[in-house]
Amino acid sequence: MTTAAPAALDLQRAAREHLWLHFTRMGGYRDAEVPIIVRGDGCYLEDANGKRYLDALAGLFSVNIGYGFGDEMGEAAAAQMRELPFYTNWSYAHPRAIELAAEVASLAPGDLNRLFFVSGGSEAVESAWKLARQYFTARGEQRLRAAIVPTGGDPLTRVDEARGAQVAGRRWKAISRHIAYHGTTMGALSINGIPALRTPFEPLVPEVLHVRNTNRFHRPPEETEQEFTALLLDELEQTIESAGPDTVAMVIMEPVQNAGGAFTPPEGYWRGVRQLCDRYEILLCADEVITAFGRLGAWFGSERYDIRPDLMTIAKGLSSSYAAIGGVVATDRVMQPFMQDTSMYAHGITFGGHPVQAAVALKNIEIMKRERIVEHVAETQDEFRATLEQLLDLPIVGDVRGTGFFYAIELVKDKDTRTTFDDDECETLLRDFLSPRLFERGLICRADDRGDPVVQISPPLVAGREEFDQIVSTLGDVLAEAWTRVQR
Numbered sequence: 001m002t003t004a005a006p007a008a009l010d011l012q013r014a015a016r017e018h019l020w021l022h023f024t025r026m027g028g029y030r031d032a033e034v035p036i037i038v039r040g041d042g043c044y045l046e047d048a049n050g051k052r053y054l055d056a057l058a059g060l061f062s063v064n065i066g067y068g069f070g071d072e073m074g075e076a077a078a079a080q081m082r083e084l085p086f087y088t089n090w091s092y093a094h095p096r097a098i099e100l101a102a103e104v105a106s107l108a109p110g111d112l113n114r115l116f117f118v119s120g121g122s123e124a125v126e127s128a129w130k131l132a133r134q135y136f137t138a139r140g141e142q143r144l145r146a147a148i149v150p151t152g153g154d155p156l157t158r159v160d161e162a163r164g165a166q167v168a169g170r171r172w173k174a175i176s177r178h179i180a181y182h183g184t185t186m187g188a189l190s191i192n193g194i195p196a197l198r199t200p201f202e203p204l205v206p207e208v209l210h211v212r213n214t215n216r217f218h219r220p221p222e223e224t225e226q227e228f229t230a231l232l233l234d235e236l237e238q239t240i241e242s243a244g245p246d247t248v249a250m251v252i253m254e255p256v257q258n259a260g261g262a263f264t265p266p267e268g269y270w271r272g273v274r275q276l277c278d279r280y281e282i283l284l285c286a287d288e289v290i291t292a293f294g295r296l297g298a299w300f301g302s303e304r305y306d307i308r309p310d311l312m313t314i315a316k317g318l319s320s321s322y323a324a325i326g327g328v329v330a331t332d333r334v335m336q337p338f339m340q341d342t343s344m345y346a347h348g349i350t351f352g353g354h355p356v357q358a359a360v361a362l363k364n365i366e367i368m369k370r371e372r373i374v375e376h377v378a379e380t381q382d383e384f385r386a387t388l389e390q391l392l393d394l395p396i397v398g399d400v401r402g403t404g405f406f407y408a409i410e411l412v413k414d415k416d417t418r419t420t421f422d423d424d425e426c427e428t429l430l431r432d433f434l435s436p437r438l439f440e441r442g443l444i445c446r447a448d449d450r451g452d453p454v455v456q457i458s459p460p461l462v463a464g465r466e467e468f469d470q471i472v473s474t475l476g477d478v479l480a481e482a483w484t485r486v487q488r
């Protein structure tokens, strides 16, 4: 036994030997330094070497209030730890989960009034799909009971199986969009439309069908916005029809799709998706893990685009990522069959609605309201867009798209023909050059090639003129340098 004080841990060495980073080629760190971020403030981060970075990605599209509210958020967490460090939402409630549910319901559009809390975005998506599946069973059982209960006995054992199944109306399929990212747990992964993430884990959870996303950049130039919308809706309807409408439980889509690069919806798209879901009685889930809590200049993307979803998945911005909390928000209609008799959503996780996480999320919403953060995005989004659009002068920048504080810059080899880079070029351009050079220049944003190559920009929602300018000036330099490399 030794009495000597433990030596300070060599973080760099310990990181290389013990930590497994997510979505990271760990072999790349055998000889290179692991980036270690040690503190944050406003829109800025600092690494273990004392170097500062502008975080133009807000963590992972998630630190909506920025890094500067640690004291206040920490006090809320500490107070809750003193009062009640943990209790569960399995059969019990506690004040912070109740208050947070009521607060989110009051902000959410329409009758999205019911909150089921989880620990993050993947779990939210997973829970939404399970909820949609069980909704149809619960609704079917309710109909079945209504049809035969007057004669007495257990309705489910009194009808023949085939008729029972038909009336019970079990549905299980989901429809999402190509290249869309919805998380990594098996259910959420199955919903993902990114082949490289899906393939290593097949076979996945049955059954998900994928439809076109709203990427208009590579559509024929003569096609109008209305024609594009009609094409998308037509394909969605055909997909529903070929899946068998009475087997489809849920259509799940982001208000603005992140993966592939901030695909905004064309005019009339959401109205049409809602109509199709109504026609075929399918639940519509808006995956708002990124878009909720101000990212698009409104509390929810569903409000911004009048989506009227039956379900909404939330996480990241709910606590500005100061705590690991997410949720599924359901309408009164979705809740209705679960309020009958012995009906119960057969799902739960230990940390869902954790009181400390809920206290932090409540404080986050209080700060967002007090600091007028959603209003700030709405008021400055045009200025942000105009600043980013200066990048269109560069030959490598084909498109600047997005809305609110949520943008992507698509890189092209030829601006006139909109020709994109092939896989090898993406590897040398994005992975080998752009990502490390941007980091070296003190700008964190993401060079992403899950679709065509884009740079994603999604700063904390407290960013202003100074940050807009810094993003564009650094990106401009690095993209110009990238272009000279492409020319070689």
Ligand SMILES: Cc1ncc(COP(=O)(O)O)c(C=O)c1O
Pocket (backbone or CB within 6 Å): 060, 120, 121, 122, 123, 125, 181, 182, 183, 184, 254, 258, 287, 288, 289, 290, 315, 316
């Ligand atoms: C739209 C969307 N859904 C779900 C998720 C998964 O969230 P998490 O990483 O918290 O599990 C993400 C994560 O980026 C997301 O962007």
